[in-house]
Amino acid sequence: MSSTQFSLAKLRAATNNFSTDNVIGTGRSGLIYKAHLSNGLTVAIKNYDPDRFQGFREFRAEAEALGKLRHPNIVKLLSYQASGSVMLLVYEYVERGNLHERLRESCSFSWFDKFKILRGVANGLAYLHGLENPVIHRDIASRNVLVDSDYEPRIINFGLSRTIDKCHSLSHVSTAVAGSVPYMAPEYRSGSTKATVKGDVYSFGILMMETVLGPTRCSRYFKVSAQNRDFDLVEWVRGIELDKIISDFSGYSGYFVDALWPEYIRIALLCANDNPEDRPVMNEVVQMLNQILPHTPASSRSTG
Structure with a gap:
């Protein structure tokens, strides 16, 4: 599911290195950013806090669950990144928010x-x-x-x-x-x-x-x-x-x-x-x- 389209370098560039200016939400284990990719696609990125053990557990649970789920009323997981302290999930962007x-x-x-x-x-x-x-x-x-x-x-x-x-x-x-x-x-x-x-x-x-x-x-x-x-x-x-x-x-x-x-x-x-x-x-x-x-x-x- 991870691809060059959603490489870490491109995600960093799309969020201005995960600037707080692009934060659209806060979760239990990290921040959620809105990102405009160079190909014109708008996505939401959840950036898990590497210092929280709960963050790792929830990242793994969410990646495993959403990777198998396909339904129009379940958010679509587009990609993920897990390397060292970096844990990112990339979702479809949903316009009206929560x-x-x-x-x-x-x-x-x-x-x-x-x-x-x-x-x-x-x-x-x-x-x-x-x-x-x-x-x-x-x-x-x-x-x-x-x-x-x-x-x-x-x-x-x-x-x-x-x-x-x-x-x-x-x-x-x-x-x-x-x-x-x-x-x-x-x-x-x-x-x-x-x-x-x-x-x-x-x-x-x-x-x-x-x-x-x-x-x-x-x-x-x-x-x-x-x-x-x-x-x-x-x-x-x-x-x-x-x-x-x-x-x-x-x-x-x-x-x-x-x-x-x-x-x-x-x-x-x-x-x-x-x-x-x-x-x-x-x-x-x-x-x-x-x-x-x-x-x-x-x-x-x-x-x-």
Whole structure:
């Protein structure tokens, strides 16, 4: 996958020797740069910190995972460089950036676009979980979803991902707890070391709530601290009065409120069920979303 097109010399030149002027994002293990190559291609480059052992582990995990994955809703890995202290991953560049930042711009997406993004994420997860050896992402969050100019999403950041070895009839991976706490399934927060695809399903349910409610509103309910890891968004959504919460969404049309909202919240709460056995698999989630989204009229693309 490494090629002369993405040689270290060319990547250095395209980023002005990895100047901070070209930084477009920050990850757990390094910085992400935007680069314009001499052939006209624009790419994103993740430069892992060589002084962090976690960086090496995540670089290897991400390179191994993305090197095998091919799906329109999974970010495309174009190349990698690993030489001495240098660890670089080169990805396709996705124009609109991460979903978390875009959601903070109140007029950035219509609710139709938000649904399209979520359906794409669901399709990407269904693909990962449906592989012969399923891949568990373990860190589904709005910061780990990029959005292109057509509002199609890409799932990114596979550094924490794990693969279930079906050759040994396994249904889980034994590993340390990892991921973003607000999206973390209750079984993980309780100390379980068995990672399953149902953990991703829970995170997707939280993502569904955040995408419609918005990160600013959700931040009131992300009651997270290093001491108690308390989290109450699901309970709040489960107990909300529809008319009360909808009255705050002046941008949403009556079609959304009457036809889509109740089913949307039902699906989100199914995914975010406390009991992993009661959560649907992602293929079922895709089917449920497809039942409501195809009927969305194009004229209903009101901003929200």
